[in-house]
Amino acid sequence: MNSTWFRRFTKTAGRGTRLVCFPHAGGSATAYVDLARTLPADFDVVSVQYPGRQDRYGDAPFTAIAPLVEAVADELAHDLAADPGRPYALFGHSMGALVAFETARLLDRRGLPSPQRLFLSGRGAPDPLNRARGLPEEDADVLAEVRKLGGTDQSMLDDPDILEIVLPALRADYRALATYRWGGGEPLATPLTVLVGDSDPMVTVSEAGTWREQTSGDFALKVFAGGHFYIGDHVGEVAAAITEGLLAGTTAAAA
Template sequence: MNSTWFRRFTIPGNGPLLVCFPHAGGSATVYRNLAQALPAEFDVVCVQYPGRQDRYLEAPFTDLTLLAEAAAEELARVLDADPGRPYALFGHSMGSLVAFETARLLARGPQRGPQRLFLSGRGAPDAHSTAHFGRYDDDDVLAEVRGLGGTDQSMLDAPDIMEMALPALRADYRALGRYEWREGEPLTAAMTVLVGDSDPMVTVEEAGTWRAHSRGDVTVKVFPGGHFYLFDHLRDIAETVTEGLLSGTASP
């Protein structure tokens, strides 16, 4: 796979393709452990947004719709190279929104849409607005990150590290603040919605709002923990993803 957009942390298998979209400020490496916990038959590909790690010198997107369009264009090339292979998208927090918009674009194009979306740590876009992020300055962004946890908090107090991380964080929050929901047909893809039971950003009830956006089976999986619950339940998350990818329609 010759693309600046995708990273693999395991040897690709011949089974289903799973494409993982990071949260705001995140990079492809946040999914390294999940990729390694999944069955070897899967081909796990992690999206590397511009403006971070080895793409640090590239300007990050400040428009989420344009980010999804670019990701969809790159992913379409991958799908063209292996037509007929089943695939699914996984996104956490902002990544859920990017994955969803990417799936909508692919479903409208010549490529087939994904068989399933795994949407973690946020509610549906028409029921869970991100407009308030548009009013955030750098201090607000850092306060939000501190409140959500999931990051080595000592990094937030390291000027050298934050000098490198802040531009991507700032751009991602700006993209979320500018995002406007555009109504469209529900996807045919099934959905597995994942949420922490004490997530300060999204309640279990709000996570269920994704049901209005799929004509397929929609399963809500609740895990103990906050916004970054998934890092504490890696085995359970891997089992949930495996079930969804292999069955096509995971049972509740």
């Protein structure tokens, strides 16, 4: 896989399903280090590295969802052509759930193989009426939102030098979310597993359940104790939910 766009945090690449993980707003590929190392070694877990962060700090971040989706889909299309028949799945958290979903839709429109399953975390389905939740635009408001959501990287917000590095990506990601509009479309045939924290200030369990309308296939909703970044406290359980979803797809295909 293209080393510019994807990172692998395991010593070897599993020969089974490839799981492509999409980070949250302001996040980087390293958000999935623990998950990658907890999942069974048979899976090949890779994380998307968006431009404008970590080793891609010199690349301008995207300020709209559509071109980001286009770029990721191009990379995945190349890999699908290079390794035909290799099953793959997509996992996205928060903004990453939206990017993963739209990437799956774009690949479907191109007539390319569909993911074995989509895992969408910490976000509700796109609103058909495009009633956008008020998203912060000023830097101070963006930072206040990030603090409210919590997570494991809060200390960086108190370091002016680190903040200067991470703020452009945060600003760009929130701009991309604020300008996103749901274009509609038929439900995917791809099965969905939706994951959410029971006290997430961004999305309720009920709102997470709205993803059910976006698939004609199997649907599962997994609720965990915790807030927006519940994954950090439940890595093993999340890995089990992913494994369950992927094995269910394998069983169904063999039936």
